[in-house]
Amino acid sequence: MIPSRAPSPVDKLALAVVHQPDRAIPAPAGAREESLRGLLQTAADSRVTQVATRPDGDGERWLGQAWPFPSPFQVSVRTVSVSDGVDRVEARARRSLERLGLPRGDLLLISSAGDLAGAEGRALWDRLLALKDRGLYRRIGFCAAVEDGPALLARRFQPDVVQLPCNLLDQRAQHGGVLGELAALDVAVHASSVFADGLLFVGSESLPPEMHRHAPTLSRIRRRLAEARVDPMQATLAYAMGLPEVSAVVASIASAAELRAVVAAAHAPTPALDWAALQLEPAAIAAADSDAQGRGRVSSAA
Template identity: 65%
Template sequence: MTHPPATPSAPSPIDRLALAVATEPERAVNPFMSAPSGAREEAMRFLLQTGAEAGVRMIATQPSGDGERLLGQAWPFPSPFRVTVRTVALSEGLDRVEARARRSLERLGLPRGEALLVDNAADLAGAEGRALWDRLQALKARGLFRSIGFCATIEDGPALLARRLEADVVQIACNLLDQRAAAEGVLDEIKSVGAEVHLSSVFAGGLLFAGGDDLPPHLADHAQALSRTRRRLAERRCDPMQAALAYVFSLETVDRVVASVASAAEMRAILAAAHAPCPDLNWSELALEAPAAFTADARIRISSAA
């Protein structure tokens, strides 16, 4: 008796989720800020274990702060995670960039990383850009990183840069409020040159969750538009986190969605929102009409991967 072939199950959104653990004061409540050392390590261990048990397999790191050391002391054993590392600024010098990338692996307690990303695409466009890229290629050739790439905003011309450098990975900001990278075909262009697409700033730097009184002065003009977006979501019974994740996971060209998380409780909230069914929404009507205005500080939000 023959049986029909099994229908493959749809991939879980968690398969595409990467975590950027926030250990700096980027949250109103952050267990890594005020707790004693032992408690901080335990909080990190609990967060990572929560993610691992849910199927998360990638962690995105940055060299600032104490995050790399905390991660290195808290990995579950055996660790299921692959790790992306970011460079320090080119202004610190080529030797410093290379040494700090190596140091990141040491602090993380890892023999190799999944990807090494230039923190600012503008560093690659300057006079020392080619020399910087050569350093990254050398680290990849030595087996310290499986792939290399860069972090960018839409203004950096990331697809052209990825094509010129033959980059393996491009991390770029895109979210429900600023959909330009998707709407203007930038994500498709990046993918077409053979690079993986990693999305950052998926929660719009926290703007989706901020009330009018919480907005910084230079964003006050957007209070009404943000309120309108939240009202539309409420009418469809879809909370902002659920909508933010549903939007980025709907983008087929995206390989990884980098979500910032500061605690196991936030981790559980992200997991629940990622799995929750979201009603059909008109994504374009939820975006800000002039997103460039609120993304003037996008580089900061890329750094926090929020």
């Protein structure tokens, strides 16, 4: 009998590979593929088993060409918008598996809670249920923001998974009771935007416009972490991974070097911090989200 492996901090870690030029280093096709293979092999060697994908550009196809063999990964897929109809959503979810080179996926997520709340919400959900029943996806769920009322949607549709932003600066999902409500419904929670768009990793001069007025508060939080001798990456990961209701922490990674840094931070001892004292005020977070949407800035899924 093979003994079971002891739990590891990376068991909760989900890898979202970033292909955008502003994060990933531009490279010729061959070098890019080699870099992606190295990233995925580093993930496999680090025992990271979850990979989150998006139906954007060629990212799925690049991943499909770079999996280590045999692949140790459980892969989540996100849908395209329902604005083009539920037939298009289903066809693209099937196409995602083809592009990824997979016979089936672990998780299919509706990309926006607004698609479920709209007129075609029930028809859309029924299509996902059918894909699950056919064995193409093991679990189904949706992505939501705190403002979307994810617990109400979960009561209505009974998903396996809800993915929502949850990070050190934005603790509304925890303190507003959303995580507890989802846990009571036996819904797994995947935390996204865990690095809070990198707000703790840049100076005040590099903040996006909608966050400039929060520069003093962010400086105070960074100072508290420095006084406690805790790296911001270690703190952000420790907060999200320490939430008992969260079963996966989705971290965006652009290189093997970034992944090694994240894995090292995940393995660091959990710091003794007053987490609630390190968040932005809920009203500030809500206002920043509203300003970002008005300016067309897309928040990172991880």
